[in-house]
Each structure stands twice: as structure tokens, then as C-alpha cells.
Amino acid sequence: MPGQCVIGLQWGDEAKGKLVDLLTEGQDLVVRYQGGANAGHTVVIGDAVYKLHHVPSGIINAGVLNLIAPGVVINPPTILKEIEMLAERGIDVTDRMRISQRAHVVMPWHVLEDQIWNEILQGDENIGTTLRGIGPCYRDKVGRSFAIRMGDLGQPNFADRVRQVTQFKIASLAGVSSDPVELDAEKIIAEYSDYARRLLPLVADTTRILLDAVDDNKKILFEGAQGSLLDVDHGTYPFVTSSNSSGVGISAGSGVPASFLTKIIGVCKSYSTRVGGGPYPTELDNEIGQHIRDMGNEYGTTTGRPRRCGWFDAVAVRYTRRLGGVTSIALTMLDVLSELEQIQVCTAYELDGEQIDHFPANLEDLRRIKPVYETYPGWQQDVAGARKLDDLPVNAIAYAQHLERLAGCPIEFISVGPDREQTILLDSTHSLSNALNAKTA
Numbered sequence: 001m002p003g004q005c006v007i008g009l010q011w012g013d014e015a016k017g018k019l020v021d022l023l024t025e026g027q028d029l030v031v032r033y034q035g036g037a038n039a040g041h042t043v044v045i046g047d048a049v050y051k052l053h054h055v056p057s058g059i060i061n062a063g064v065l066n067l068i069a070p071g072v073v074i075n076p077p078t079i080l081k082e083i084e085m086l087a088e089r090g091i092d093v094t095d096r097m098r099i100s101q102r103a104h105v106v107m108p109w110h111v112l113e114d115q116i117w118n119e120i121l122q123g124d125e126n127i128g129t130t131l132r133g134i135g136p137c138y139r140d141k142v143g144r145s146f147a148i149r150m151g152d153l154g155q156p157n158f159a160d161r162v163r164q165v166t167q168f169k170i171a172s173l174a175g176v177s178s179d180p181v182e183l184d185a186e187k188i189i190a191e192y193s194d195y196a197r198r199l200l201p202l203v204a205d206t207t208r209i210l211l212d213a214v215d216d217n218k219k220i221l222f223e224g225a226q227g228s229l230l231d232v233d234h235g236t237y238p239f240v241t242s243s244n245s246s247g248v249g250i251s252a253g254s255g256v257p258a259s260f261l262t263k264i265i266g267v268c269k270s271y272s273t274r275v276g277g278g279p280y281p282t283e284l285d286n287e288i289g290q291h292i293r294d295m296g297n298e299y300g301t302t303t304g305r306p307r308r309c310g311w312f313d314a315v316a317v318r319y320t321r322r323l324g325g326v327t328s329i330a331l332t333m334l335d336v337l338s339e340l341e342q343i344q345v346c347t348a349y350e351l352d353g354e355q356i357d358h359f360p361a362n363l364e365d366l367r368r369i370k371p372v373y374e375t376y377p378g379w380q381q382d383v384a385g386a387r388k389l390d391d392l393p394v395n396a397i398a399y400a401q402h403l404e405r406l407a408g409c410p411i412e413f414i415s416v417g418p419d420r421e422q423t424i425l426l427d428s429t430h431s432l433s434n435a436l437n438a439k440t441a
């Protein structure tokens, strides 16, 4: 099983970090291939909690090489802070991590642009970016005129380049900003030269490392950031992030041929959440939504913003499961639903009086659709202590089985809490139907 990937099937925050950490054992490499410091991956091992934005979640395991591939945009101070945090906890990344020289650098003007544009475009519904400069950095990458890549940091013309770009950015932002544009080229040069000194020893040609690993049939785990519905091409555009966060982004972001991937695990919550603006058909803007938020501690890892919460949307997950070529599902946060008497799942949409079973490409259609729900009984029993299927109440197993059927893909993992231990593994013997049969016999 050389090429495995973990991707989110909803709007991000599906608890992918935990799964990556779980699957890391036995891997040779773990690879982040898109997104940037907008991501927030939490790994919990016993009492230790690691909150990571940049560093791949495989970093906790010794013997695994963690790569940050060309498709990622790097924020130097953020990654350095994470490296320091890991060092304080006894994890030295020197031999465990490499950053692509092709990865683009998030510069101070990108963060400023995110802020200024966010203020200008503040309307009834705005994208609600994480304000980490992600969109502006990707915009400059595609624009090609003002981009800076990790490999550029140590080049002799770096200072001149910063002076040139700063001049342009000040001129362009001065036209739209009501405040003076505070970008000081000399300060940026000094600051980034220091970052370069500390990061350049980790910078390498990760594409070559990966292609060699492919030739050597090494085991590689790809760690997706955000969720498929935030994919810039296939998500709920423009309420998306600026990278390919669905399964289609793995090859483009990492440089590894798609044919190398043999297993793609799609992670989804047992309900759904979304941060920021945009249509969200199954949103619960009521006390059930607040209950889920409280039970699931649904506040952003990166921004602390309360997440919007809602029922599981099987139409959306079926779409992203197919888009990503997902081979199995990891169902997370099942424990969060434990107190509910009834649980609803969206199985189809109603659009202009007609029932549809596909995820609309048109944003206006997505705003107009009404979810069609099936209602299932809850289990009203704490499941956080479950370690095997048998430990789960019948209604919880039946609920998972409904989701498996509706998503059209076998569930391989059920997570009932943040810790590594709080994970139930399923296979053909330990299947939902076998467990249900045994319980109801």
C-alpha cells in the first residue's frame, strides 16, 4: 500500500490530523501538499496536545520524513514558532522535515492584502478568510510577477526583489486602503533574512525526494488540509480556499503521479461544520446547532471563530467521495451526537419543487435548495470509551451504517474522541452489519 492519502470530505476541520498521526506508524514519508497556515491540525497523544498549522502531522513519530511540498504556501514566522514548540517538547525537526524550495512564501504584504480586501469586501456574506495571506500569496504565485519562493530566500538578489515588490504593493494598496500602507522594505529584508538563516537548512527539492521514494516503492502518506468543499475548482466557489483541497490536489501539489495513490481515506464528521461565509444547506442556526458546537468544541484551531454547525449532508459527501476517488471513510466525532434524541441526515435536495440527488455547481442553486432529511433515533449514551464496534450502542452502529450506505463507501475508522486510543477499526470481519447482527440476534 505505498501511496495513501487523508483528505477532508466536508468544509475542513474533520479531525484529519488525528488520523494522519494514527496512520503514520509504518510510513516512510508524510507529505503536506496544499494550503498553508490557514490549516489547523490537532494531534492528541495521552496528555500531550500538538496544534500544528504548517508542520505535517507525522512529525511526532521518529523515523518518518515529513515533507512540505511545492503546493503549500509557507509563513516563515508561523512555521518557526511550530519548530520551536516541537523542540521545547523534545522533537527536533532537523532530520525529520524538509520544505520544498518551490513552495511559495507568504510575505507581510499578503497578510495586509487579505486584511484590506476583507474590509473592503465586507458585505452581508463575505468569504471570511482566516486572514493569513493565503489567497493573496496564491494569487501572486499564479500571477508570476511578484512571487517569492522558499528557494529565493537565500539568493543574492533577495533584498532587491523585496524592495521592488514592496514598492509595487505600496502603490497598489495605497489606492484602496483608507489607512497608510505600512510596509517597510528594509525591515522586511532584515526579518526575512533571519528567517532564511533558520529555515534554509531545511529547504530541499522535495519533488526529487518524493520521486526517488516512489521509485523505491516507499510508503508515503499524503495529508490534505481544509476540506473538499473548499476546493478552489470543485468547491462552493467563491466561498472556498485558494488551493485544491479535494483529492484532485494531491498530485498537483506534491508532484507525485496520481497512479501512485492506492488508498484515499475521506474523513468526515458525523455531522457537519463550516467556518466563514457561503451556502450551507444543513446548517442548524438553533439550539441543536449550539449543542453540537458545545459538545464538539467547534471553535476554529487557527482563528478561534465559532464554527457553523449542522446535520450530516450525504449529498455533499457523496459528491466529494466520488471527486476524491475515496476508497474508505473515517467517521469522526461520533461522541458529539451522544445526547441527542433524534439525528437527521440530508439524503437529497429539493430544488424548485423537484428532488435532486447531486451537489449543484451553481451557487445560487445551492442557496435555494432545501434539504430532504431522514430521521434516525439517537443513542443517548456516552460513547467516548468505546474501543471496538461491540462497545457502541445499537443505534450508533445503525447510524454509522446509514451514513456508509448514503455515502456509498465503506467506513474503516470510527473516532469517538480526540485521543489516538479513541478509535475503532473496521474491516470485513469487524463490519457494521456484523456488529448490528450480533447485537440484535
Ligand code: IMP
Residues within 6 Å of the ligand: 011, 012, 013, 038, 039, 040, 127, 128, 129, 130, 131, 132, 133, 134, 135, 225, 226, 227, 230, 239, 240, 241, 242, 275, 276, 277
Ligand atoms: P483562506 O483559506 O484563509 O483564504 O479562507 C477561505 C475560506 O476557507 C474561509 O471560509 C475559511 O474559513 C476557510 N478555511 C480555510 N482554512 C480552513 C481550515 O483549515 N478549516 C476550515 N475552514 C478553513
